[in-house]
Amino acid sequence: MVQIINNKNNKNMTKFLIFLFCGLLSVTGCSVKQEQDNGSASLIASGTTGALTWELSEDGTLTISGKGVIPDYRNVSTDKPWTVMPWYDRSDEITSVIIGNDVSNIGYEAFFNCSNLTKVVFGNSVDSIGNGAFARCNSLTAIDIPGSVTKIGAGAFGESGLTTVIIPNSVTFIADHAFADCSSLTSVSIASSVDSIGAGAFRCNSLKEIVNYRKIPQNLNMGEYPGAGPHHPGGGTLDPFNFVDKTNCILWVPDGSVNAYRAAEGWKDFSKMGVIGDPASITTVNVNQSGTTGALTWELCSDGTLTISGKGEMPNFSRIGNRPPPWDYLENSILKVVIEDDVTRIGTQAFSSYSNVTAVSIGSSVTSIGTAAFAGCTSLSSVTIPKTVSEIENRAFTACSGLVEINVDVNNSAYCSKDGVVYSKDEKTLVQYPGGKTETYFDVPASVTHIGVSAFASCSNLTSLTVGNSVTSIGEWAVFNCESLASLTVGNLVTCIGQRAFENCYSLSSVTIPEGVTTLDGFVFLSCRGLTSVSISSSVATIGMGAFSSCSSLTEIINHRNAPQELTLDSKTFFDVNKAVCVLLVPAGAVEAYRAAEGWKDFENIKEIQ
Numbered sequence: 001m002v003q004i005i006n007n008k009n010n011k012n013m014t015k016f017l018i019f020l021f022c023g024l025l026s027v028t029g030c031s032v033k034q035e036q037d038n039g040s041a042s043l044i045a046s047g048t049t050g051a052l053t054w055e056l057s058e059d060g061t062l063t064i065s066g067k068g069v070i071p072d073y074r075n076v077s078t079d080k081p082w083t084v085m086p087w088y089d090r091s092d093e094i095t096s097v098i099i100g101n102d103v104s105n106i107g108y109e110a111f112f113n114c115s116n117l118t119k120v121v122f123g124n125s126v127d128s129i130g131n132g133a134f135a136r137c138n139s140l141t142a143i144d145i146p147g148s149v150t151k152i153g154a155g156a157f158g159e160s161g162l163t164t165v166i167i168p169n170s171v172t173f174i175a176d177h178a179f180a181d182c183s184s185l186t187s188v189s190i191a192s193s194v195d196s197i198g199a200g201a202f203r204c205n206s207l208k209e210i211v212n213y214r215k216i217p218q219n220l221n222m223g224e225y226p227g228a229g230p231h232h233p234g235g236g237t238l239d240p241f242n243f244v245d246k247t248n249c250i251l252w253v254p255d256g257s258v259n260a261y262r263a264a265e266g267w268k269d270f271s272k273m274g275v276i277g278d279p280a281s282i283t284t285v286n287v288n289q290s291g292t293t294g295a296l297t298w299e300l301c302s303d304g305t306l307t308i309s310g311k312g313e314m315p316n317f318s319r320i321g322n323r324p325p326p327w328d329y330l331e332n333s334i335l336k337v338v339i340e341d342d343v344t345r346i347g348t349q350a351f352s353s354y355s356n357v358t359a360v361s362i363g364s365s366v367t368s369i370g371t372a373a374f375a376g377c378t379s380l381s382s383v384t385i386p387k388t389v390s391e392i393e394n395r396a397f398t399a400c401s402g403l404v405e406i407n408v409d410v411n412n413s414a415y416c417s418k419d420g421v422v423y424s425k426d427e428k429t430l431v432q433y434p435g436g437k438t439e440t441y442f443d444v445p446a447s448v449t450h451i452g453v454s455a456f457a458s459c460s461n462l463t464s465l466t467v468g469n470s471v472t473s474i475g476e477w478a479v480f481n482c483e484s485l486a487s488l489t490v491g492n493l494v495t496c497i498g499q500r501a502f503e504n505c506y507s508l509s510s511v512t513i514p515e516g517v518t519t520l521d522g523f524v525f526l527s528c529r530g531l532t533s534v535s536i537s538s539s540v541a542t543i544g545m546g547a548f549s550s551c552s553s554l555t556e557i558i559n560h561r562n563a564p565q566e567l568t569l570d571s572k573t574f575f576d577v578n579k580a581v582c583v584l585l586v587p588a589g590a591v592e593a594y595r596a597a598e599g600w601k602d603f604e605n606i607k608e609i610q
Helices: 015-024 088-095 258-263 328-333 592-596
Strands: 043-049 051-056 062-066 096-099 103-105 117-120 164-167 189-192 211-214 250-253 272-275 278-284 290-292 295-301 304-309 336-339 343-346 361-364 384-385 403-408 415-419 421-424 429-432 441-443 466-468 485-491 508-513 531-534 555-559 584-588 603-610
Touching: 043 088, 088 441, 258 272, 361 384, 466 508, 485 508, 584 592, 592 603
Parallel strands: 062 096, 096 117, 164 189, 189 211, 211 250, 250 272, 304 336, 336 361, 384 403, 441 466, 466 485, 508 531, 531 555, 555 584, 584 603
Antiparallel strands: 043 051, 051 062, 272 278, 290 295, 295 304, 403 415, 415 421, 421 429
C-alpha cells in the first residue's frame, strides 16, 4: 500500500519518498508526522484495517473511512492468534473517533480501553456494534447511537463512562453485558423495536430510571452470575438489571402497559412504575428481591431483612473484585441479616461494609464465618456466635465501629467470650476485640500468648493497650488503624511483631521494642506520623520493608544492636523520615559500622548511646 498526502500543486519529493517508504514497510500505518495542506490537524499515524483506512490526527481524532467493516480484534476465537487493533499503540492518544458513512460494522474490541476517548461520530451505515467495541472507554460519557444500528454486542460499552443511554428505534437486540458496570449510568431509554435484552446488559448500580417504549415487555435473558462455574462456585441467576436498585429505580412504560410489566418476569421486580410522560402516574408496590447464590437462596423483604436459606455453604465473594454477592446492589436497603439453619458457612466478604445492617442472626448449622464477612458493618452493635462455629476467619468483624460485644455460646468448643471479647477456647489467642467498645484502655489477660490477626484493628476508642509478659507474638494488622492509641506497652516475651501490626496508630509518640523481639515485619509502624522516638532492643535481628516508613515526626532512634540490622537499598525502612534531623543513637564503638551500613548510613547524625 502506498499513501500519498496531496501537497496542492507543489509536491515535495522528500515527503513523497517518506510516505512511500512507510507504506511499503507496514500496512498498519506510518507514525511519521505528516503535514496536511487543508489547514486541519497534522496526521501522526495512518494505515489500514481490513478494507478500510484509518488516520490519526495530532488533535487525537481517529478517522475510519472506506467501504466495509472494521474487523474483529483481540476477542477472537481461541483457535486463532489474538490480533490487536492497528492503532493499539496510540490508543491513549485517541480522544475522538469518526466512523465513515460506508462503514457497516464495528468489530470486536475495536476501541477497547481507549481511556481518553470522549466523542464518537457514527456514519449512517453502521448496522452492528461488536462485542467490547467501546469497553473500558471510561472518559466516554455520552454516545449518539445512529438509527441504522440493529444490534449492540456483548460488553460493547461495558465499564465505560456513559451517564445516559438512548437506544434508537432500529435496535432489536441488546446482547449480554452490553452496558454492564457503567458505574455512572443513571438513565436508559429503550426503543420499542428492542425485543430481547441480554443477561447483565444494564448491570449498573447507579441506574435511577429506565424509559421503555415497548408496550409488550421484552424477553429478559437470564445467565449465570459473575463468578459462577467450577473455579468460583458461587454465582446465581443474572438478569439484565442485576445491581440495579429495583426498589428505587423508576421504570417508565407506555400508557396501558403497567399491568403487563407488573406481571412480566424480571420487570415485575421493579417497585416503582409509571406511564411515560406522566410523573403523577407512579405507583409503588413492595416487591421482595430474591435470587440464588450457590446452592442457597436469598430474599430481601420490604422491612430490610435479608434471609439466606437452603442447605450448604455460602460461596466466597470479593466486593472489590468481580465477584460481589448477588444482593450487593441492595446494600443500602439491608437492615438485618438472617442466616437460617442448614446454612453451614458464611462466605468471605458476604456483608462487608454494609453500614446499615443493625442486627445479624446466625443459624445453628454455621461452622465457619469467612474472612471479612461482616467487616465494616458500622451499625452492628451486638453479635452472638452459636455453638457450632469452629472457625472465625481473619477480619470477620473488623472495623465494626458500633460493635460493643460479641457473645459466644458457652457450649462452643472452639471459642469463648469474656466481656464481649472473643478468645480461643483455651483463652491463649485473643481473636477479636469489638471495635465499638467504649473502654479507653485494655490489659491483655495473662492467659493470652498470641494476639490474632486484626484483633484490635480500627478500635477508635482505645487510647492505652498493655500486652503483658505472657504474649509471645502479635499478629499481622493486630492494632492497625487505632488512631487514638497513645500508650503502648509490649511485654518482654514477645519475639515477633507481624506486618502492619501498628500501622496508622497516629497518636503513638514513643515506642520501645523490648528485649526478646527478634523480628519486626514489614510496615509494622507505617504512617505512625505522631511517633517521635523509637527504642529498638539488641535482640531485633530483622527489620522488614517500610517498618518505619512515613513516620515523618521521628527525631530519635535508639538502636541497641552492635551490628547494624541489614536493610536493603529498596527496603524504604525509614522512608519519609528526615534523616538530617532524626538522631540515630547506637552502642559504643558501633558508630562507624552504622555509617557504612546500607539504610543506616543515610542518617547524618549518628551518635553513641550515653
